[in-house]
Amino acid sequence: MKRVVVGLSGGVDSSVTAYLLKEQGYEVIGLFMKNWHDDSVTISDECPWLEDSNDAMIVAEKLGIPFQTVDLSEQYKERIVDYMFDEYEKGRTPNPDVLCNREIKFDVFMDIALSLGADYVATGHYCRKEEEVIDGKPVYKLLAGKDGNKDQSYFLCQLSQEQLAKALFPVGELTKPEVRAIAKEADLITAEKKDSQGLCFIGKVRLPDFLQQKLQPKEGVIVQIPTSFEAYNTSLPNFESKEEELMHLATKYVYTKDDGKVVGKHQGAHYFTKGQRKGLAVGGTKEPLFVIETDVNENVIYTGEGKQHAGLYRNVLFVSNEELHWVREDLALSEGETMEVAARIRYRQPLEKATLHKVANGLFVEFENAQSAIQEGQFVAWYLNDELLGSGVIS
Template sequence: MLDDDTAISGAVEGRVVVAMSGGVDSSVAAALLAEAGYDAVGISMRLYATPQENYTKSCCSPDDLFDARTVASSLGIPFYVANYQDAFKERVIDYFIDEYRYGRTPNPCVACNNHLKFDILLKRSLALGATFLATGHYARIDRSGEHPVMRMGVDRTKDQSYFLFGIPREALNRIIFPLGGLEKDEVRAEAHRLDIETADKPESHDICFVAGGDYKDFVAERLGKEKIQPGKIVLPSGEVLGEHDGIHNFTVGQRRGLGVSYNEPLFVHSIRPSDGTVVVGPKGSAFSTALVADRCNWLSFERPPRSFECTVKTRYHASPVPAMVTVGDDPTIATVEFLDPQGAVSPGQAAVFYRGDEVLGGGWIGETRG
């Protein structure tokens, strides 16, 4: 059962490469496309080889590649493993470490989509003679208008459009999201209907390359002592509350694990990598009235208007909030002014712009304004 946005008139005879991670979502995506008559080919990306033994909460582990191969075999479709370890290390893992080193909060899932799935893998798919690349993301491509637009997935609790703002506008014609019109429980039901081996496989919620989910130790180990930036923990007034052993342990909006005590709850307000200072304060002091986003990518515009109203998400789990966006001569830079001040707006995270359920585009938060 493919949703209406996925059904592309006259294209069912075309080849589609399906990015298969070994999870239930990408398995169902491949099965639905094969069932609909597409010439489906499964590809898994080998992204890292790690000596860590805890693969149970990660994706793209050796066990996951085996699951993907097993599903492809049961569907009777060709299956390949593409080795992208070097690209993943450079564009995702090294980026992840550097962002924490410089006091920003990275988003490795966006980086992986931008640089691997919808760049390197898309190009490889086209080189293999495919018309489309499909993934198991919960988002939709609406092809009813003059140009395809991206929309949120029907299941708002699983919607992944936030992670997809960096897809090149011209690539929307080449992408299929078979699950965008389904609720998660419907995907599970489809997996059982199709007798897919991964039907009851649990979801992964941790950072895929950090076994056990403890990113702080992971970053510290790879930075080494000479690159870790210790410093002071201070109030906005400058009063010193304590010291810390590395800014990589903090992110804007963080409340727990600050290592200092005070007469009311404290939140990380800002991080100064120049001298290692972490500024903390009561909740109200950590609110931002505006942000500047750079490296913006626009999905609904060839060139965005000079200013427009929309809603914006500044974290994956945040709700979209009303804002005014202003774009100057450089369309890759946008200033976002919130109608109401927002908390935990973190440099390094993505700001993604919406009009209703349509994804207009997005960029990376470079700075915030109080």
């Protein structure tokens, strides 16, 4: 019997994961990750992790599997929370869920599981894994989940071959309604439990509230940029090379306060992210204002009217070599090579046609259609059919 450690989060997906593995004859151990108890950054008066760990324990009892809680709050603070504050302060928008999978669940947590003699670590992610022998060695493929509405392969876009080799995703072949039906049938307490909306494994937290506790408010101005802004309306120069053209198209617009009019005030540019509409509290425009750029050094937010505003759209982005990751190392591009793929720049976004261009210092992703609110710090992930091949942090 192979031993599997399941990250039991107290939700329905991980509960059903443990149930299915037990049915398949694995020896299953349930571990609950406690990732937070820093009272200096209170999250809410309620204590969701207690409720979640309690649910996880009840599920483990019901399934007759060993259960314990592991405290990973120190590593979580170091690798996820501090990094998040640091990125927001620089005016970038990190993705804590992608990082949590790479740094916590499939690294720190996986090490604990392996020290317990586990052959595999299983999570309740909606994605699939396949194995193929290529040139005499096993290659692991990360595939989209069967449920198109719930596919979570994007959140695992930073996993390595070593991590995938030891990972199992039993609910990836199922739809969410099927998972709930199995939980109900098995009489699991989590069958009807709502999906958590919080930060990865911290529980119920609203990001702006969380950030405000560490990043001090600082009043600044909101500037509205008109569609007549010169850079939107200049024709493209002639380029010496494709790389020069890509570099030009990947470069974001630079604004100054004089390029538009001051329409309001804000409490800190680092609380805002490109494409954001809520929280600006500026009226008097026909269409709502959207954030098109933030300048954290000058503490200015630049906005444009309407979601078709030219300042929101670009069709090329860049990933530096340091931030470039191939799940399929065997398919990694060499300098000068290109690849036709489908890509997304955020979870839940439909896949869009794109071309990868490998250059000396990184990788350009050129989309067929202009993308709204390409945000530095977020992850771009690219696919062939339903296989995720690689990803990178947008520079």
